[in-house]
Amino acid sequence: xxxxxxxxxxxxxxxxxxxxxxxxxxxxxxxxxxxxxxxxxxxxxxxxxxxxxxxxxxxxxxxxxxxxxxxxxxxxxxxxxxxxxxxxxxxxxxxxxxxxxxxxxxxxxxxxxxxxxxxxxxxxx
Amino acid sequence: xxxxxxxxxxxxxxxxxxxxxxxxxxxxxxxxxxxxxxxxxxxxxxxxxxxxxxxxxxxxxxxxxxxxxxxxxxxxxxxxxxxxxxxxxxxxxxxxxxxxxxxxxxxxxxxxxxxxxxxxxxxxxxxxxxxxxxxxxxxxxxxxxxxxxxxxxxxxxxxxxxxxxxxxxxxxxxxxxxxxxxxxxxxxxxxxxxxxxxxxxxxxxxxxxxxxxxxxxxxxxxxxxxxxxxxxxxxxxxxxxx
Numbered sequence: 001x002x003x004x005x006x007x008x009x010x011x012x013x014x015x016x017x018x019x020x021x022x023x024x025x026x027x028x029x030x031x032x033x034x035x036x037x038x039x040x041x042x043x044x045x046x047x048x049x050x051x052x053x054x055x056x057x058x059x060x061x062x063x064x065x066x067x068x069x070x071x072x073x074x075x076x077x078x079x080x081x082x083x084x085x086x087x088x089x090x091x092x093x094x095x096x097x098x099x100x101x102x103x104x105x106x107x108x109x110x111x112x113x114x115x116x117x118x119x120x121x122x123x124x125x
Numbered sequence: 126x127x128x129x130x131x132x133x134x135x136x137x138x139x140x141x142x143x144x145x146x147x148x149x150x151x152x153x154x155x156x157x158x159x160x161x162x163x164x165x166x167x168x169x170x171x172x173x174x175x176x177x178x179x180x181x182x183x184x185x186x187x188x189x190x191x192x193x194x195x196x197x198x199x200x201x202x203x204x205x206x207x208x209x210x211x212x213x214x215x216x217x218x219x220x221x222x223x224x225x226x227x228x229x230x231x232x233x234x235x236x237x238x239x240x241x242x243x244x245x246x247x248x249x250x251x252x253x254x255x256x257x258x259x260x261x262x263x264x265x266x267x268x269x270x271x272x273x274x275x276x277x278x279x280x281x282x283x284x285x286x287x288x289x290x291x292x293x294x295x296x297x298x299x300x301x302x303x304x305x306x307x308x309x310x311x312x313x314x315x316x317x318x319x320x321x322x323x324x325x326x327x328x329x330x331x332x333x334x335x336x337x338x339x340x341x342x343x344x345x346x347x348x349x350x351x352x353x354x355x356x357x358x359x360x361x362x363x364x365x366x367x
Contacts, residue, residue: 003161003231003334005228005231005232006224006228008225008228011221011224011225011228012221014221014224015217015218015220015221018217018220019214019217022210022213022214022217023210025355025356025360026206026210026360029206029356029360041356041360042353042356044356045352045353045355045356048349048352049349049352049353052220052345052348052349052352053345053349055224056220056221056223056224056341056345056348057341057342057345057346058227058338062165063162063165063166065166066165066166066169069166069169069170069172069173070169070172070173072173073172073173073176073177074176076177077176077177077180077183080177080180080181080184081180081183081184081187084184084187084188085187085188085191088188088191088192089191
């Protein structure tokens with residue numbers, strides 16, 4: 001079998017880049033980045049993960065269908081996270097949905113609170 | 126059916142090991158290359174299920190951190206950042222030795238295979254040792270949920286109106302995520318040691334290139350999981366607003 005054999009030098013270089021990125025992540029933690037803090041940490045982590053996938057796991061030299069498997073799994077993970085946040089961020093935006101729940105088998109009509117926009121404020125209870 | 130016959134039972138190879146030769150070909154494959162590629166792709170498919178496995182926990186983490194950023198920031202400040210960084214270095218080093226082990230398998234250098242694999246297992250065990258120290262500290266500070274969990278008094282002073290349940294939820298997620306990661310690492314260490322032993326015994330055909338490559342994929346994946354867990358659990362910024 002003839003496979004791409006990576007030189008030891010390349011392996012060590014990737015390792016050193018990973019260490020540099022690790023200390024960059026820790027350094028960024030103590031910087032006053034505000035809201036950017038979380039995206040920056042995730043960006044560094046993603047770069048590290050891509051380096052490990054590409055070089056240590058030989059994905060760069062691997063068959064194309066293995067790349068499809070990896071990209072697809074992260075795509076579906078992304079869908080999961082986006083829909084989670086979609087749900088939790090939007091809770092309380094549309095209070096009126098309970099007004100449409102069936103009462104004794106008949107769907108009720110929207111109440112006054114939904115038509116006046118009062119449903120956009122949080123219920124006191 | 127002749128492809129099922131191990132080469133060592135071929136009269137031309139009697140008394141010789143088939144360790145250094147081409148791998149024994151399973152009857153269902155066209156050639157050794159296809160056999161190798163199917164094993165590799167099987168591992169990638171397994172790893173995609175692992176991404177969803179850890180993804181569920183990361184999803185739960187995302188939601189709770191979004192709903193209670195202040196509690197999560199306070200709770201995470203009890204983590205030992207230097208010790209976590211040390212552990213990350215150890216795991217990255219184990220990935221390097223694993224990559225060199227796979228390289229040795231590609232080159233059929235069986236002494237180097239055994240050496241790199243044992244080094245990988247040592248680094249993995251070191252990681253678990255440091256993790257055990259961290260868990261012990263958490264136990265002493267009453268930070269393990271369902272084992273006498275108490276919110277530290279200084280944190281209650283800093284944030285008197287905190288949601289105590291959400292504060293504890295950080296630790297529930299911390300122990301589930303790092304615990305699941307540790308279980309994967311224990312399995313990985315076992316796999317690596319078995320591969321080292323079998324290589325030492327010349328048990329494989331084709332120097333076990335496929336088998337060690339597949340083990341390596343699993344090992345690197347554990348490393349990638351930790352690369353994400355470290356910033357998520359240890360590095361919630363000191364400047365994070367509550």
